[in-house]
Structures are given as C-alpha cells and as structure tokens.
Amino acid sequence: MSASTAGPNPDNQIPKAPAEVGVSGSVTDLTPYLPPVDSEYDLEMTDLKGPEEAPAPVEVIFDCSDVEVHYGEHRAIRDVSLSFGLREVTALIGPSGCGKSTFLRCLNRMNDLIPGAKVGGHVIYHGQDLYADEIDPVQVRKRIGMVFQKPNPFPKSIYDNVAFGPRVVGMEGDMDEIVERALVRGALWDEVKDRLTENAFGMSGGQQQRLCIARALATDPDVLLMDEPCSALDPISTGRIEDLMAELKERISIVIVTHNMQQAARVSDKTAFFTVEMAEDEKRRTGVVVEYDATDTIFTNPSDKRTEDYVTGKFG
Amino acid sequence: MTGQRIADSALRGMRRGERTNRRALIFDILMYGAIALALVSLLALIIQTVVKGAPDLSLQFFLNFPSRINPANSGAQSAIVGTLYLMLLTAVFVIPVGIATALYLEEYADKTRWWNRMIEVNIQNLAAVPSVVYGILGLAFIVRGPLGLGPVLLAGGLTLGLLVLPVVIIVARESIRAVPPSIREGALALGATKWQMVSRQVLPGARAGMVTGIILSLSRAIGETAPLLVIGAASSPRFNPSGLGDAFTALPIQIFSWTQDPNPVFVNQAATASIVLLGILLAMNGVAIVMRNRYEQRW
Amino acid sequence: MNAVSTTSAERVRADLVRARSARSARESLIKGLLFLAALLSVATTTAIVVTLLQQTISFFGEVSPLAYFAGTKWTPLLSGDQQSFGVLPLLWGTFYLTGIGLLVAVPCGLLAAIYLAEFAKPKVRKTVKPILELLAGMPTIIFGYFALTFVTPVILRDVFGIPVSEFNGLAAGLVLGLLVTPTIASVAEDAMRSVPQSLREGAYGLGAGRLQVALRVVFPAALSGIVAALILGASRAIGETVIILIAGGQSPSMSLNPTGSFQSMASFIAATARGDIPQGTLKYETIFVVGFTLFCVTLLLNAVSTRVVSRYRQVYE
Numbered sequence: 001m002s003a004s005t006a007g008p009n010p011d012n013q014i015p016k017a018p019a020e021v022g023v024s025g026s027v028t029d030l031t032p033y034l035p036p037v038d039s040e041y042d043l044e045m046t047d048l049k050g051p052e053e054a055p056a057p058v059e060v061i062f063d064c065s066d067v068e069v070h071y072g073e074h075r076a077i078r079d080v081s082l083s084f085g086l087r088e089v090t091a092l093i094g095p096s097g098c099g100k101s102t103f104l105r106c107l108n109r110m111n112d113l114i115p116g117a118k119v120g121g122h123v124i125y126h127g128q129d130l131y132a133d134e135i136d137p138v139q140v141r142k143r144i145g146m147v148f149q150k151p152n153p154f155p156k157s158i159y160d161n162v163a164f165g166p167r168v169v170g171m172e173g174d175m176d177e178i179v180e181r182a183l184v185r186g187a188l189w190d191e192v193k194d195r196l197t198e199n200a201f202g203m204s205g206g207q208q209q210r211l212c213i214a215r216a217l218a219t220d221p222d223v224l225l226m227d228e229p230c231s232a233l234d235p236i237s238t239g240r241i242e243d244l245m246a247e248l249k250e251r252i253s254i255v256i257v258t259h260n261m262q263q264a265a266r267v268s269d270k271t272a273f274f275t276v277e278m279a280e281d282e283k284r285r286t287g288v289v290v291e292y293d294a295t296d297t298i299f300t301n302p303s304d305k306r307t308e309d310y311v312t313g314k315f316g
Numbered sequence: 317m318t319g320q321r322i323a324d325s326a327l328r329g330m331r332r333g334e335r336t337n338r339r340a341l342i343f344d345i346l347m348y349g350a351i352a353l354a355l356v357s358l359l360a361l362i363i364q365t366v367v368k369g370a371p372d373l374s375l376q377f378f379l380n381f382p383s384r385i386n387p388a389n390s391g392a393q394s395a396i397v398g399t400l401y402l403m404l405l406t407a408v409f410v411i412p413v414g415i416a417t418a419l420y421l422e423e424y425a426d427k428t429r430w431w432n433r434m435i436e437v438n439i440q441n442l443a444a445v446p447s448v449v450y451g452i453l454g455l456a457f458i459v460r461g462p463l464g465l466g467p468v469l470l471a472g473g474l475t476l477g478l479l480v481l482p483v484v485i486i487v488a489r490e491s492i493r494a495v496p497p498s499i500r501e502g503a504l505a506l507g508a509t510k511w512q513m514v515s516r517q518v519l520p521g522a523r524a525g526m527v528t529g530i531i532l533s534l535s536r537a538i539g540e541t542a543p544l545l546v547i548g549a550a551s552s553p554r555f556n557p558s559g560l561g562d563a564f565t566a567l568p569i570q571i572f573s574w575t576q577d578p579n580p581v582f583v584n585q586a587a588t589a590s591i592v593l594l595g596i597l598l599a600m601n602g603v604a605i606v607m608r609n610r611y612e613q614r615w
Numbered sequence: 616m617n618a619v620s621t622t623s624a625e626r627v628r629a630d631l632v633r634a635r636s637a638r639s640a641r642e643s644l645i646k647g648l649l650f651l652a653a654l655l656s657v658a659t660t661t662a663i664v665v666t667l668l669q670q671t672i673s674f675f676g677e678v679s680p681l682a683y684f685a686g687t688k689w690t691p692l693l694s695g696d697q698q699s700f701g702v703l704p705l706l707w708g709t710f711y712l713t714g715i716g717l718l719v720a721v722p723c724g725l726l727a728a729i730y731l732a733e734f735a736k737p738k739v740r741k742t743v744k745p746i747l748e749l750l751a752g753m754p755t756i757i758f759g760y761f762a763l764t765f766v767t768p769v770i771l772r773d774v775f776g777i778p779v780s781e782f783n784g785l786a787a788g789l790v791l792g793l794l795v796t797p798t799i800a801s802v803a804e805d806a807m808r809s810v811p812q813s814l815r816e817g818a819y820g821l822g823a824g825r826l827q828v829a830l831r832v833v834f835p836a837a838l839s840g841i842v843a844a845l846i847l848g849a850s851r852a853i854g855e856t857v858i859i860l861i862a863g864g865q866s867p868s869m870s871l872n873p874t875g876s877f878q879s880m881a882s883f884i885a886a887t888a889r890g891d892i893p894q895g896t897l898k899y900e901t902i903f904v905v906g907f908t909l910f911c912v913t914l915l916l917n918a919v920s921t922r923v924v925s926r927y928r929q930v931y932e
Binding site for chain 2: 638640642645646648649650652653654655656657659660662663666667670722723724726727729730734746748749750752753754755756757758759760761763764765793796797800824825826830850854855856857859861881883884885888889894901903906909913914916917920921
C-alpha cells in the first residue's frame with residue numbers, strides 16, 4: 001500500500017483549519033445565525049457502535065438496506081446497504097457508471113422524476129422509510145438538500161435564488177434574515193452582500209456553486225447530498241467548497257459523490273467504494289458496493305483487492 | 317520560409333482552379349439570378365402596394381368609415397378596429413389554451429401513453445390544415461350549428477384562435493424545451509412541488525421565447541382572409557362592433573371587398589388598407605424582435 | 616432504542632407526510648386542467664372531421680361518388696340540367712396552379728437556401744433570415760392584390776405581351792410561387808444548416824470546392840429536410856385561397872392554357888360560402904365535400920412529409 005500515490009492523509013484531518021478559509025470573519029460570524037440544534041434528533045445509539053473495523057456510524061441518520069434501482073428493464077444498482085452517520089461526511093467513490101449518483105438520488109427521491117425509474121429496498125431516514133406510501137417526496141427534498149454536478153442557479157437575482165426554497169416550502173420568518181443566514185452558512189455573504197439583486201448568472205462558477213449550496217441550506221435541511229459538486233470547478237473554488245463542507249459538518253450530515261479520490265480523502269469520514277459488475281447472462285452493467293469503511297482505512301488499508309486497485313490508480 | 321512559399325503557391329493554385337471552374341460560374345449566375353428574381357419580385361410587391369395606396373393614406377382614412385356615396389372620403393375605421401379587436405380576442409383565447417397545452421405536453425405528459433402521442437400527432441396535423449378549412453369549421457360549428465353565434469366578432473376571434481392554436485402550441489413547446497433540465501432538478505431538490513417548479517422557474521424561463529412566438533402567431537392570424545370570408549364577416553360596415561355579439565369586419569376582408577369593386581378609387585384604397593395592415597404586422601414583428609433581444613434567456 | 620429516538624422518528628414522520636393529500640389534490644387538479652386544454656386541440660380535429668363528414672355523407676346521398684370524383688364539369692350553383700358536380704376541374708385548378716408556383720418557387724427557394732446556408736456571410740444570413748420569415752408571414756391578400764393589379768396588367772400583358780384575361784391562372788400561379796419561395800428557402804436552409812460542420816470539413820479535406828461541397832455533400836445530407844420544405848411549400852400553395860380567388864378567376868377549368876380563368880378547391884369554398892347559402896341545400900353541402908377533399912389532400916401530404924423526414928433523416932452524433 002506504500003505505493004499509493006493518492007497521498008491520503010493518514011490522520012484524515014481536514015487539510016486546512018477553518019481560520020484559513022478565504023472568506024475571513026465568516027466563521028466567527030456564523031454562530032448567531034445557526035439554527036438551534038434540534039436536540040430531538042440527537043439520537044443516543046451507542047449500542048450501534050460496532051467493533052473497530054465495522055463501518056457502523058455512531059449515530060445513524062440514513063440506514064439503507066438492499067437498495068436497488070431499475071431504469072425500465074435495466075438494473076442500475078443492486079444490494080446497496082449503507083448507513084450514514086449524523087454530522088459526518090460520507091464519500092461515494094468509484095468508476096464512472098457505477099451508480100454512485102443513482103444511489104445518491106435515491107436518498108431524496110430525485111429518482112422519482114425519471115420516467116421508468118423504480119427503487120427497491122429500504123431507505124430509512126431517522127427511522128422512517130422514505131419510500132413508504134404515505135411519504136411526500138416534496139417534504140423529503142425539503143429536509144434533504146441537494147447540490148448538483150454543474151452549478152444550476154436560477155436565472156434570477158442572488159436573493160431570489162436563495163429565497164426560492166424558503167418561499168416554496170412556506171418557511172416563516174423574515175425572508176431577509178433567512179437569506180442572509182443561508183448565504184453566511186454558504187460562505188458567500190461577504191462577497192455578495194452588496195449585490196443581492198444582481199443576476200446569479202453573472203457570478204463565477206465557484207461562486208455559483210456556493211450559491212447553490214447556500215440555496216440548499218436555506219430551508220434548514222439536516223442532510224446535504226452533493227453530486228460531484230466540484231467537477232466543473234477550478235482547484236481554488238474546489239478548495240473553498242471543501243473548506244465549506246468542513247464547516248457545514250458541524251451542523252449537518254453530508255453525502256458526497258466524487259470522482260476525485262484526493263477530495264474524498266480530504267473531506268470525508270467514511271468512504272464507500274462502488275464498482276460496476278458485468279452480469280454474465282445479461283450484458284448489463286450494475287453498480288454494487290465493494291467496500292465501506294472509515295476513509296483512512298479505505299485509502300491505506302482496504303480489504304478488497306478491487307478497492308486497492310482503484311485507490312492506487314491501477315483501475316478506473 | 318520555403319514552407320510559406322509552398323503554401324502560398326498551393327493556395328494560389330486552388331483559387332485559380334476554383335475561379336476557372338465554369339460550372340461554378342454558371343451555378344453562381346443561377347444562384348444569384350434566382351435570389352435577385354425573388355428579391356426584386358417581393359420588392360415590387362411592396363413598392364406596388366405603397367405606390368398605389370400611399371396617396372389615400374391620411375388621418376381621414378383611419379377615422380372614416382367605408383363609403384359608397386363618397387368614395388374619396390372613404391376610410392377603413394371599422395376594419396382597423398375590427399382587426400384590433402380580433403387580435404385581442406384571439407390572444408385572450410389562444411394564449412392560455414396554447415401555453416397550457418404546451419406545458420401539459422412538455423412537463424406532464426407521459427410519452428409512453430398512446431393518448432399523449434396522439435395529441436402530439438394531432439397538433440402536427442392541425443398545423444397543416446388549410447385556413448379555409450378552419451373557416452368551414454367556424455361556419456358550421458361556431459356561426460351555425462352547435463354554438464350558433466352568428467357571423468359576429470366572437471365567432472371570428474374563436475375561428476382565428478383555433479387556426480393559430482397549433483402554431484402557438486408548437487412555439488411555446490420549443491421555448492419550454494429550451495429551459496435546461498438542471499433548472500427543474502434544482503427547483504424540485506429545494507422542495508418545490510411540480511407546479512411550483514413549473515410556474516416559478518419553467519414559465520419565467522420560457523417567457524421571452526413564448527411572447528415572441530405568440531406575437532408572430534397573432535400577426536399571422538390577423539392577416540388571414542379566407543376563414544373570415546367563409547364565416548361571413550361583414551363587408552364595408554359603417555359601424556364598429558360594440559360588443560362580442562356584433563357584426564364585424566377586418567382589414568383583409570375590407571381589402572378583399574375593395575379589390576372586387578369596379579370603381580378604381582376603391583381598388584386603390586385596397587392598397588391603402590394593405591399599407592395599414594402591413595404597418596400593424598411590422599409593428600408586431602418589431603415588438604417581437606425587441607422582446608427577443610431584450611428578454612431572451614441565455615442558459 | 617430509547618424513548619427519545621422514538622419521539623424523534625415520529626416527528627420526522629409527521630413532518631414527511633404533512634399536507635400531502637391537500638397538495639396532491641391541487642397538483643392533480645392543475646394537471647387535469649392542462650390536460651383539458653390539450654384535449655381542445657383533439658376536439659378541434661374531431662369537430663373538423665365530424666362536420667366535414669356529416670355533410671359529405673349527406674352529399675353523396677344525392678350525388679354519386681363517381682359523378683363527383685370522375686366528373687369533368689363543376690357547376691354546382693347552376694340548376695337543372697346545367698348542374699354538375701365533377702370535382703376534377705377544381706382538383707386540376709388546385710394542382711395546376713400549384714405546379715406553376717412550384718416551377719418558380721422550387722429553384723428560387725432552394726438556390727436561395729443554398730446561398731444562405733453555404734455561401735452567405737454570417738452577417739448576411741442574420742439579416743436575411745428574419746426578413747424571409749417576415750415575408751413568409753405576409754398576408755396573402757396583399758399577394759393577391761399584387762397579382763391582380765400588377766402581374767396581370769403590367770408584367771404579363773405589357774412586358775411579356777401575353778394576352779391573358781383579367782383573371783388568369785398564370786398570374787395567380789406565379790404569385791403563389793412568390794408566396795411560398797420564402798417558406799421553402801427558410802425551411803430548406805434550416806435543414807442544410809443542421810448538417811454537421813465535420814461533414815463539410817471532411818469533404819474540403821479531400822479537396823472538394825465549395826460548390827461540390829454544397830451540391831454533393833450538404834444537399835444530399837439535408838435531403839429529407841429539403842423534401843419536407845418542398846412539401847410544406849406545396850401544401851401552403853394547395854391550401855391558399857385568396858390569391859386564386861382574386862387573380863385566378865372564379866370559373867373552374869381543365870384547360871392547359873394558363874391565360875384563362877381557374878378555380879381551386881380553396882377558392883371555390885371561399886367564393887361559395889360567402890353567399891348566404893341556405894343550410895341543408897345541396898349547394899351548401901358542396902362546400903363541405905370540397906373542404907373534405909382538400910383536407911384529405913393536405914393530410915396526405917403531411918403524412919408523406921412526416922414519413923420522409925423520419926425515414927430518411929440522417930441522425931448525426
């Protein structure tokens with residue numbers, strides 16, 4: 001494993017301290033805007049703490065078992081069983097087409113929107129199966145935010161972008177405050193506070209993506225799903241978003257799909273490695289989870305040969 | 317240096333080769349000749365209309381009603397007012413129905429269902445139906461028959477509305493399709509319901525394209541003669557319609573009845589009315605172009 | 616699990632199911648309303664077909680289909696022995712004048728399209744394209760007026776010295792061509808422009824000249840779209856009413872000589888329906904039977920066009 005060129009940080013520390021974040025001051029300003037932590041969600045599930053090598057998180061927010069997704073006849077992923085920890089960053093890595101994004105989109109029922117998509121298995125969020133009949137996908141998406149591969153701001157003002165979520169879900173309170181709080185949490189406030197009425201299309205790509213993060217935070221979700229959020233960004237913007245994730249982790253749980261292994265190593269606590277399985281009888285490709293463990297274990301001492309090949313760059 | 321020289325001479329050779337190609341020359345002559353012929357003809361059409369019609373173009377022409385007794389003082393007020401009313405009525409009918417249909421087909425319809433595919437094919441076919449057939453529909457269904465409104469303004473507006481409905485649906489769908497899927501995903505991921513996503517993101521994003529397309533469709537509607545002739549629009553009335561249930565005329569109808577007149581004064585006034593009609597159409601096109609340039613959403 | 620987590624799960628659950636029924640009812644209502652709007656266009660087609668068929672059936676109750684489809688004399692408004700319902704003169708008028716028009720419009724339209732797509736500078740194209748679309752949307756009554764007051768007396772009689780009557784097929788046909796030229800040029804240009812640049816570059820790379828690329832590469836590659844443009848042009852000419860009504864005359868003819876008067880299906884309908892023809896008479900029914908014939912012809916053309924486009928379209932990338 002010493003041959004690993006990925007250079008994961010063995011201590012799995014966040015590379016930069018929050019004080020080094022480019023947006024100075026925002027970190028200290030944060031506190032007053034933060035919503036109170038809902039103590040009811042602080043589950044005491046110490047009994048779930050497994051042995052050292054078991055990836056079971058301390059407090060579970062998502063517990064997925066045997067998740068599979070079909071697009072029409074085609075099975076995109078199968079047998080995905082993962083649980084994600086409260087206020088942890090979980091990275092999903094793997095080669096293209098292995099179903100990471102497909103799985104991610106099961107977590108807030110975005111797959112509902114694809115005609116012909118069918119989700120099987122169980123996605124348990126705070127003890128509730130998200131695919132139960134009585135569950136409203138709109139409410140699910142309100143609580144579980146999502147950030148996409150390409151920044152997708154609305155062609156509206158920065159303010160209206162952030163206010164969109166709170167408005168559609170009917171959040172109460174002063175909209176100006178809600179928008180400001182979200183932008184502060186998205187580490188964007190200082191850059192845009194004087195041009196809130198300007199069109200978001202005039203921002204740089206990195207700013208647009210942070211706006212999308214702020215927009216997703218505005219409805220106070222407790223989970224943020226990120227689908228390769230940095231793949232369209234330059235290294236500096238990527239760094240800022242990674243710093244931001246480290247800050248956000250204090251309050252919310254993050255599940256991130258990434259192609260960038262260094263990024264997974266830098267930002268995540270746990271990593272799941274997906275791969276593509278070619279069925280012999282059917283010529284279809286199906287995504288499966290190979291290994292799920294603490295991030296430093298995945299990168300320094302994986303137990304599966306396929307994981308090792310992938311993280312050392314022999315394959316993928 | 318040498319490479320440059322070789323490239324130069326090769327280029328020169330190619331140019332000469334192309335220029336001496338006689339077939340290319342003949343084609344050029346044909347091509348430019350055909351374009352010139354078309355352009356000159358269309359130019360002649362406009363000049364002819366203006367030359368014949370301009371002398372009678374005065375404020376009086378807008379204010380007076382058609383008059384047999386006093387041809388020199390004849391005007392087109394009832395036709396102009398009728399055309400504007402028709403435009404308004406057509407818009408009131410076609411904008412909500414057209415946009416709703418486009419939204420249904422683009423955002424809601426499951427394309428694997430046969431009835432949705434049928435609706436699509438049906439609209440494509442309707443767009444190809446000649447306008448005179450819409451006139452027959454208007455006559456048999458709206459003027460007489462089930463609705464039985466008589467040859468009134470409302471019947472004219474509805475007939476023209478049905479005529480341009482497929483066109484409006486097609487342009488509205490194109491504008492809706494131009495809104496990228498990522499915008500829809502973004503809205504839904506924030507907890508918007510489908511209708512919130514559609515009404516607050518998709519519609520505003522498609523607005524400029526729709527407005528442009530609809531204005532152009534309306535300009536097509538008010539230039540139509542045949543359907544209004546068939547449903548029985550009035551000829552040279554000396555009054556404006558005062559309500560939806562009144563008899564009406566429109567510029568194309570007025571132009572038509574003046575061309576049919578043996579009195580050459582009226583034949584020239586047909587050209588004058590054509591100028592007015594063209595002016596209205598140009599203004600609408602101008603508005604459409606300004607709307608497109610100013611509000612078009614680039615993604 | 617302890618009590619706290621149970622409460623929490625219940626709260627999350629309550630949150631996730633909240634307000635669903637009321638809202639989903641509203642969402643279904645909206646979808647229903649939009650669907651109703653979409654149904655209106657289906658209803659329009661149904662109304663057209665039902666209206667036309669009803670009167671057509673009643674018409675064929677009195678006139679034999681053979682007399683209609685094979686008869687060479689169209690005098691439905693006369694009475695007694697003079698009355699005859701042979702549609703061939705109307706069909707002939709429609710297709711003959713359309714043919715004259717296409718004789719002008721096809722070369723002009725296609726050459727203009729080739730010029731715009733392959734030879735014109737982008738700036739020229741950007742100015743000409745909207746003008747073409749404007750011309751394609753010009754009221755046909757103005758074209759009719761032009762045919763009657765300029766083409767017939769000035770161009771045909773004075774310039775070319777052709778002894779045409781005041782209402783003649785030649786002027787109507789030529790102006791029909793002028794009417795559809797912009798449509799053909801615009802649609803064919805779109806088709807040629809959608810041929811990928813790589814195809815042109817490949818041909819240039821093999822040493823082809825501009826003309827060869829235009830005629831041997833782009834033109835064939837865009838053929839399905841070009842055919843669709845031609846069919847669209849023909850379909851517009853066939854359905855055109857007022858040009859023929861104004862300039863072509865109102866007496867049907869099966870003559871080959873274009874200097875005399877002609878009547879097309881559309882112009883017959885407009886000429887006849889204008890009168891206060893009483894409902895329920897045979898004369899009234901002729902409007903519908905001719906309308907139905909016209910409707911079928913354009914529907915057929917549209918079907919052919921859809922067929923051509925879907926079967927022969929080259930799919931790039």
